[in-house]
Amino acid sequence: MKNAIPLIWRRIPERYALMGTVCENCKTEYFPKRMFCAKCRRKGRVVEKQMPDEGKIFSFSEVHVAPTGHESEAPYFLAIIELKNGVRLMSQIVDSEKEKIKFGSPVKMMFRKITEDDHDGTIAYGYKFKVV
Amino acid sequence: MVVGIVGYGTYIPKMRIKVEEIANVWGKDAARVSEGLGIKEKAVGAIDEDSATIAVEAARRAVKSAKISAKDINAIFVGSESKPYAVKPTATIVGAAINSSPHFTAADFEFACKAGTAAIQSCMGMASSNMIKYGLAIGADTAQGRPNDALEFSAGSGGAAFIIGKENLIAEIEGTYSFTTDTPDFWRRQHANYPKHGGRFTAEPAYFKHVMAGAKGMMERMGTSAKDYDYFVPHQPNGKFPVRVAKMLGFEHSKIVPGLITPFIGNTYSGSSIIGLSSVLDVAKPGERVLVVSYGSGAGSDAFSIKITKEISEKGRRQEVAVFDQIKEKHYVNYAVYAKHRRKLKED
Ligand SMILES: [Zn+2]
Numbered sequence: 001m002k003n004a005i006p007l008i009w010r011r012i013p014e015r016y017a018l019m020g021t022v023c024e025n026c027k028t029e030y031f032p033k034r035m036f037c038a039k040c041r042r043k044g045r046v047v048e049k050q051m052p053d054e055g056k057i058f059s060f061s062e063v064h065v066a067p068t069g070h071e072s073e074a075p076y077f078l079a080i081i082e083l084k085n086g087v088r089l090m091s092q093i094v095d096s097e098k099e100k101i102k103f104g105s106p107v108k109m110m111f112r113k114i115t116e117d118d119h120d121g122t123i124a125y126g127y128k129f130k131v132v
Numbered sequence: 133m134v135v136g137i138v139g140y141g142t143y144i145p146k147m148r149i150k151v152e153e154i155a156n157v158w159g160k161d162a163a164r165v166s167e168g169l170g171i172k173e174k175a176v177g178a179i180d181e182d183s184a185t186i187a188v189e190a191a192r193r194a195v196k197s198a199k200i201s202a203k204d205i206n207a208i209f210v211g212s213e214s215k216p217y218a219v220k221p222t223a224t225i226v227g228a229a230i231n232s233s234p235h236f237t238a239a240d241f242e243f244a245c246k247a248g249t250a251a252i253q254s255c256m257g258m259a260s261s262n263m264i265k266y267g268l269a270i271g272a273d274t275a276q277g278r279p280n281d282a283l284e285f286s287a288g289s290g291g292a293a294f295i296i297g298k299e300n301l302i303a304e305i306e307g308t309y310s311f312t313t314d315t316p317d318f319w320r321r322q323h324a325n326y327p328k329h330g331g332r333f334t335a336e337p338a339y340f341k342h343v344m345a346g347a348k349g350m351m352e353r354m355g356t357s358a359k360d361y362d363y364f365v366p367h368q369p370n371g372k373f374p375v376r377v378a379k380m381l382g383f384e385h386s387k388i389v390p391g392l393i394t395p396f397i398g399n400t401y402s403g404s405s406i407i408g409l410s411s412v413l414d415v416a417k418p419g420e421r422v423l424v425v426s427y428g429s430g431a432g433s434d435a436f437s438i439k440i441t442k443e444i445s446e447k448g449r450r451q452e453v454a455v456f457d458q459i460k461e462k463h464y465v466n467y468a469v470y471a472k473h474r475r476k477l478k479e480d
Contacts, residue, residue: 017231050231072472073179094178095146097463111188111229113180123216125184125225 008124015126018051018109020087031087053109055083057131060093060101069115077101081129096131108132135260136301136438137294138200141193141451142410143186143272144290144397144458147176149470151285157467158280165285170371174288174398176465177274179473183212183291184222186403187272188229190293194268195230197302197451198295202232205295206264209254210240211247211271211402213320213327226270237264244318245367246428247271248292248402253308253434255296266297271402276474278326286370288398292406302444303413303422306437307354311345318429329429338431339369343377346425346433354437358382361437362420365408367427368394390415391422396459409438411455418442 011032013019020031024045028037031051037044060079077093079101093101094110107129114124150173152162166172177186187210195202208223215222223238241247241254248271255267272291277283296305317338320327330338343366351357358364364383366374371394378388391408394400400407405426412422422438443449453461465473 012228013231016225016229019231094180111185111192112178113182113185123182123184125188125229128180 005122008122011126015114015124016111018053018083018127020049020051021046022049029085029087031083031089051087052084055081055107055129057093057101057103057105057107058082058088059103079107079129081107092128094128094130100131105131134301134304135256135296135298136304136441137413138266138297138300138302139194139196139198139295139449140292140302140410140413141190141195141197142290142292142403142407142455142458143189143193144175144407144455145177145181145186146462147178147470147473148173148397148462148464149176149467150464153467154285168372169285170375171286171395171398173396173464174286175290175400175462176470176473177289179475181274181289182216183210183214183272183274184216184225186274186289186291187212187222187226187270187293190272190291191226191230191268191270193451194293194295197449198266199300199448200266200295202230205230205232205266205268206236207255207258207267208232208236208238209251209267209269211243211249211251211269212240212273213242213244213247213401214273214275215240218322226268243432244428244430245369245399245401245404246426246432246434248406249424249426249434249436252294252296252406252436253310255294256305256308259297266295269294269296271406273401273403274474275399275401276326281326283327283329286394286399288394288400290397290400290407291403292410294406300443301441302449303416304439304441306439307350308437309346309350309353309435310432311342311349311435312432313342315342315429315431317431334369334429335373338429339367339373339427340377340380342431342433343367343425343427344380346427346435347381347423350423350425350435350437356437360421361423362387363391363412363416363422364388365391365405365412365422365424367405367425367433368392368408369399369404369427371395393455393459407455410451413440413444414450414454414456416440416444418445
């Protein structure tokens with residue numbers, strides 16, 4: 001699977017630095033970012049905001065058969081992470097012993113390679129999480 | 133002009149392989165290889181780690197210890213000999229990942245194992261001349277050795293990052309001195325997967341000559357001698373050379389121990405001497421002095437005379453997890469898992 005360069009490029013602030021948005025009117029935080037507040041509609045004032053880099057495991061599963069391009073990484077854990085501000089996102093869990101990967105385990109953001117095009121293509125970097 | 137270290141951070145991947153495990157695979161006398169190199173085990177980056185991810189992790193920790201906003205960083209230089217892209221600067225990836233502003237100059241540096249210290253020198257010059265407020269200098273590598281080559285036993289992964297500036301210094305860099313010659317002790321041609329080296333030629337005319345000249349030249353210019361320093365941190369291609377060069381220069385063994393990290397994580401190339409320096413910053417007290425001498429094949433050395441300030445005792449100015457605590461956080465892998473993660477199975 002080839003990385004779509006414009007898509008990767010657009011998602012750099014989100015994937016590298018957990019950049020999302022917040023509505024200054026009702027304080028609702030959005031990740032991935034949304035430029036329109038669903039609660040306040042036209043009254044919303046949405047600006048960029050970095051999400052917290054810590055949270056906990058909300059749910060998880062072990063992946064034995066990985067999708068194309070990730071075969072050599074299996075087996076690995078995928079989890080829904082709940083960040084400290086309540087925002088949820090999906091992420092691979094790295095550098096964590098199997099016994100420590102539980103509901104509610106505290107996690108911290110790490111910077112890792114996400115996908116890589118063959119030998120001569122681009123590399124997509126971004127967040128993964130580690131149990132602390 | 134006072135210039136120095138405002139913050140620092142290191143990152144060491146969690147995976148380790150024992151030198152004995154590698155030796156056993158190649159039918160070598162495991163204990164003898166490990167003892168000969170003075171290396172027990174080495175740190176290995178996972179399949180999704182490269183010198184850019186290591187640089188980013190170290191940089192994030194350095195920004196934290198500096199207690200500055202990444203928006204005030206006006207220069208980012210990354211030294212590495214294992215860049216993920218041959219063309220596309222790692223420094224751009226670091227800038228985006230630490231959420232800096234786009235108002236910074238950037239470049240990747242290359243000088244074998246001393247590219248990281250060359251980056252520190254550039255930041256010192258730019259900060260001193262007020263071209264920048266803060267500079268971020270990084271040395272990071274996922275060093276590779278050809279299977280069964282002597283380098284495979286020592287080449288490790290890791291990196292360190294430094295915020296260089298003129299205010300809120302945790303350590304003042306009193307002076308720097310470099311010594312450079314054209315010496316073909318170690319090289320990698322374009323498109324070659326692994327470096328080559330001149331075997332025994334790497335010791336006397338290369339490492340020892342340049343580290344000695346760097347250290348002596350620095351002390352001569354500072355009017356100091358070995359007794360004026362509390363710590364000595366030379367480049368560490370293995371666990372033996374730094375011990376020998378310290379002795380040759382008249383440093384007591386106890387002065388190199390706090391910064392001697394290669395026995396536990398291998399030679400992290402651009403990261404080597406500066407992870408050693410970070411380890412000293414983890415424990416050093418105000419007023420203490422450190423002599424650092426990096427070495428890069430090809431060949432050259434950069435020496436730094438450093439004095440710790442009282443600021444280092446303030447809360448949160450040392451990195452959160454000390455180097456020796458990062459060394460303890462590990463999990464061992466066998467050769468097969470190591471080969472998979474370092475992609476040795478596909479190459480050659
Ligand atoms: Zn709103």
